[in-house]
Amino acid sequence: MALSEPAPHPAQEQIRPTDSAGASDTAARAVALRAPLRPAVRVPVSVPAAPGTAELTGPVFGTADVGPLDHDLTRQHRGEPVGERIVVAGRVTDRRGRPVRGQLVELWQANAAGRYAHPLDRHPAPLDPHFTGAGRCLTGDDGRYRFVTIRPGAYPLGGSNDAWRAAHLHFSLFGTAFTQRLVTQMYFPGDPLLPDDLIRNAVGAPAARDRLVSALDRTLGEPGRSLGYRWDIVLDGPAATWTEGDR
Amino acid sequence: MLLPPTPSQTIGPYYGTALPFPGGGDAAPAGHPAAVTLHGHVRDGEGAPVPDGLLEFWQAGPDGSLTGAPGSLRRDGETFTGWARVPTDRDGHYVLRTLLPGGAPYLALCVHARGLDRHLFTRVYVAEPPGDALLAALPADRRATLLARREAGRRNAYRFDVTLQGDGETVFLDWSAGD
Ligand SMILES: [Fe+3]
Numbered sequence: 001m002a003l004s005e006p007a008p009h010p011a012q013e014q015i016r017p018t019d020s021a022g023a024s025d026t027a028a029r030a031v032a033l034r035a036p037l038r039p040a041v042r043v044p045v046s047v048p049a050a051p052g053t054a055e056l057t058g059p060v061f062g063t064a065d066v067g068p069l070d071h072d073l074t075r076q077h078r079g080e081p082v083g084e085r086i087v088v089a090g091r092v093t094d095r096r097g098r099p100v101r102g103q104l105v106e107l108w109q110a111n112a113a114g115r116y117a118h119p120l121d122r123h124p125a126p127l128d129p130h131f132t133g134a135g136r137c138l139t140g141d142d143g144r145y146r147f148v149t150i151r152p153g154a155y156p157l158g159g160s161n162d163a164w165r166a167a168h169l170h171f172s173l174f175g176t177a178f179t180q181r182l183v184t185q186m187y188f189p190g191d192p193l194l195p196d197d198l199i200r201n202a203v204g205a206p207a208a209r210d211r212l213v214s215a216l217d218r219t220l221g222e223p224g225r226s227l228g229y230r231w232d233i234v235l236d237g238p239a240a241t242w243t244e245g246d247r
Numbered sequence: 248m249l250l251p252p253t254p255s256q257t258i259g260p261y262y263g264t265a266l267p268f269p270g271g272g273d274a275a276p277a278g279h280p281a282a283v284t285l286h287g288h289v290r291d292g293e294g295a296p297v298p299d300g301l302l303e304f305w306q307a308g309p310d311g312s313l314t315g316a317p318g319s320l321r322r323d324g325e326t327f328t329g330w331a332r333v334p335t336d337r338d339g340h341y342v343l344r345t346l347l348p349g350g351a352p353y354l355a356l357c358v359h360a361r362g363l364d365r366h367l368f369t370r371v372y373v374a375e376p377p378g379d380a381l382l383a384a385l386p387a388d389r390r391a392t393l394l395a396r397r398e399a400g401r402r403n404a405y406r407f408d409v410t411l412q413g414d415g416e417t418v419f420l421d422w423s424a425g426d
Contacts, residue, residue, distance in 0.1 A: 118263055
């Protein structure tokens with residue numbers, strides 16, 4: 001199935017707020033009622049030491065999963081999307097700096113006007129018939145990934161305080177272990193909305209927040225065609241450490 | 248010296264254009280005689296269904312192997328890849344069709360939903376193995392939240408509900424290695 005025809009999400013028809021206030025109610029409810037009240041149970045060291053612990057391994061992906069054009073979000077439709085073309089690339093490693101090879105990286109984002117091609121998005125900005133905003137790629141032997149896309153627009157969160165999201169890309173990554181799974185968001189350097197972005201600020205430590213911001217890297221762009229942004233990703237989890245007795 | 252990890256951020260409400268894929272919950276090869284159904288509801292702290300959750304399962308094959316296989320995103324109908332991704336429906340319900348794992352009788356589960364700063368890990372036990380180190384480490388009154396129930400009157404069907412918050416809250420697992 002081509003990425004240009006995303007699978008309809010079954011939830012899409014369920015929540016269809018009629019205005020942005022409805023959307024913010026739905027979001028507030030999710031934040032209040034979904035996070036567990038009890039702390040996660042720390043897994044005893046004897047568990048990963050046991051043979052056959054599934055979480056220390058993980059799914060494998062290959063060329064059967066990702067087509068050669070899935071990494072290029074500007075070429076999924078007949079015409080080119082509107083917006084500033086960019087290349088976003090970097091390296092995925094574990095905490096020891098070892099490359100995460102051949103793993104799946106997924107990307108989704110708003111279009112240049114700050115609108116998602118998703119029925120839940122009620123922001124009255126134009127849709128782009130040539131942009132779905134979803135891509136996939138596999139990391140190479142050196143852990144590198146690369147996407148070609150357009151720079152997303154900012155968008156309002158809805159609600160009474162007129163909070164806006166800084167421009168961002170949503171990323172989904174797999175490591176060599178199931179526990180290295182990461183879903184996160186990448187931001188752009190120098191964006192004036194960064195200091196007030198409520199989602200980025202949900203990351204407590206300022207130094208950690210800064211690791212979500214990419215860097216302009218002229219060597220990654222295509223001359224005369226696109227600017228490049230570099231964003232390296234470090235996966236946490238026991239595959240990087242437990243096997244070496246760090247815990 | 249360990250590199251600082253990239254922080255998690257919420258999956259948000261709009262991942263539906265990118266992450267779910269057709270056949271995501273059909274881990275068992277088509278028509279496989281040993282296929283089982285694992286299904287249940289995901290509920291929030293007031294017992295309301297979570298209609299926009301995303302569940303990812305990773306498990307051993309029937310022979311106990313954890314090597315997996317590529318091809319989950321474009322299933323060929325024959326290969327067991329060990330990995331599945333299932334969105335919940337408008338009732339907060341999910342359905343996985345799979346093969347029972349050999350070896351330790353559980354599936355690893357990763358729960359994603361908007362409103363969470365990061366995903367949640369848990370385990371779905373399809374049998375209660377004696378001497379299991381993880382189950383033994385849990386308080387007795389919470390252990391049952393990780394046990395799937397065989398459904399009476401239905402062949403090869405198991406039920407496993409996820410309660411994100413409050414009464415009967417599912418045990419979620421912290422796998423972080425620390426610094
Ligand atoms: Fe977003």
